[in-house]
Amino acid sequence: MHVQRTPLVSTTLGTTRDLVSFHFGAGRAGQKIYIQASLHADETPAMLTAWRLKQRLIELDAAGRMRGEVVLVPVANPIGLSQHVLGQFIGRFEANSGQNFNRQFPMPAAKALVERVGSRWCRDDAAYNTRLLRAAVCEMLGETTPRNEFESLRLALLKHASDADVVLDLHCSLEATMHLYTSPASWPAIEPLARYLGANGVLLATDSGGQSFDEIHALLWNEVRALLPDDVPLGAPNIAATLEHRGQRDVDYEHADGDAEAIVSFLIARGVIEGEAPEMPALDRSATPLAGSEQLIAPVSGIVIYRAEVGAVLKAGDAVFDIVDPLTDAVTTIATKNDGVFYMRRATRFVYAGAPMGRVTGAKAFRTGVLIGA
Template sequence: MERTEIIIGGDTAGIEWRLPVFRFKGSDATAPSVYIQAALHANELPGVALSHFLLERLRKADAVGAIRGDITVIPQANPIGLAQSHFGEMEGRFDLGSRTNFNRDFPLVALAERDTLIAGMDRRSAVDRLKRTLLHTALGHDLVLDLHCDDESLQYAYIDDAFWPEAADLASALDMQAVFLSDGESTAFEEAVGHAFKRQGGDKLKSVPGRLAVTLELRGRRDVYADITQRDAEGLWAFLAGRGVVADPALTVRPYTGPAVPLDNIEMVKAPEPGTILFHRDIGETVKAGDILATLITRPGDPDGTVDVAARHNGLIATRSSARYARRGDDLMKIAGHEPTRRDRKPGTLED
């Protein structure tokens, strides 16, 4: 194992950011290479914990020569966001300087243009240099896994159609309860990687066998527990073994049996008015159109001071807000359904 650091100079004097990078050299040049990063949204920590346990497993494998493909792990990919603590809360999703999401605005380049990402870096902001360095590093690999989490959530993944159903082995190994099939039309990290993989110098490819770019949503932000995380690390190890990245012939991955639904089938349940949230249904429950999901106390004390929020479609509650007060238009839940929830959804991400 080799441990190095990526150093990102700050935009003001006397500041720099350091990202530890762990690399394992594989013994088989034909085996797939893997890039894994966690906490691009710095306050999403389940992936950090998973990386810690996975690295422990990888070091043991390295000691006995069981690493077949090159592996790169960046367990805490956003030290800039990690330092953004205000009023007792880490603000790790958005850059406070530019007000942009740390997981948006990644450059969209073809794979052959990879090295253009790091040209003229001295003229760019620290956040832009961070994004370009991460993307450049990831594009040197075959399989790219970006570890995130949601608010209150089941274990699920965003996977571009171009990598499905080949990626069902990952969904199975990590016991995903749902897969959201994305359209690859945003500037998020995983979709920027997918953009490059689908454009390898010629026309856009509809499928890319042997390649993968995926966002893994490792349950909710509070789901950082040793037993769960160790189980997830074992699941990721099983995926690596199944793809031939590590040697463990005793492992087999069972078929994935959960739902795989396009983003058009995701109902974003929003608060019609501001108020205190009383949830009636929880993640993992199956609901029918018309079921009451939550009650908003909009005018406390008034006889008519509540508003019920009902499901508009049948489906599985995949996520729920951890907040208990909603502003008008805030997201309350995501429901994965069996049919399109709207016909006018623009390509791209579900949330900012």
């Protein structure tokens, strides 16, 4: 194992932070896997899972079982970890700019990448072109100069991930069941991981509209492919997914151990780690389009009483939550219009009118535009 510390740009006098990454099997031929945790710094279950995964990778590396390279960043957001305001942990948004740490990631422009490769594109070797494109991305990222700590964090994460075959971004929701987001192109390769994790919600979207860390890799591939001549082949885009390790309060050894072992099983199944992969469990729920998930909105303000637990399988018309107005005695019941899994909900128990309250998966796409929250 090799430990690398990447200094971030100092935003104010007297302050410095590093991004710490752990490299297993570095320099080995084979696949490169990039895994990071808690880009939203207050999503602690992901960080605990990454810590448990690090212990397992140390054991496997020492046993000589690494057949590829794994780069692990257990603390992907040292900036957000320091943001506490009046006792409240603010890890989702960067305090100076207000930007979401996992939105609008700045990848190099597809046109510039195509031009950089220029006449070197090969007309009969898709794998060769994939290597060319990844090298061009890394070159252009290396030529970028960040202006502040926030930009330098993003750049450091992109540099670690942009030449990886598989990118896994570990998160959690507010209160949630185990679920994940990926693209239709990545789903066949990610399905074994969903099985090992026991995910009972898999949401598919090529472009959810937020340019989140996992999506930008596949999106860039699509943009480059559209600019290349038809007779220039290009390999499949980087496989990428966001893993939602339940809710913010689900911080315990049992979940972390199980999730870390699921990721190890996935890496064994891919041949990155030597060994016999465990038999894959059945997929708990079929993948559904993110555009088919129903966003439940509070129509009024009041006290929230959830009538459905996270992970519940609901039918259209089932009650999901009530909102109680203690002044007028009115009780407003919100029901789902979907048949699906109630996969996440807000942690607060008092809401304002118009607040997003939770989501239920759905098999039929009906939403357009930006599909993910702020």
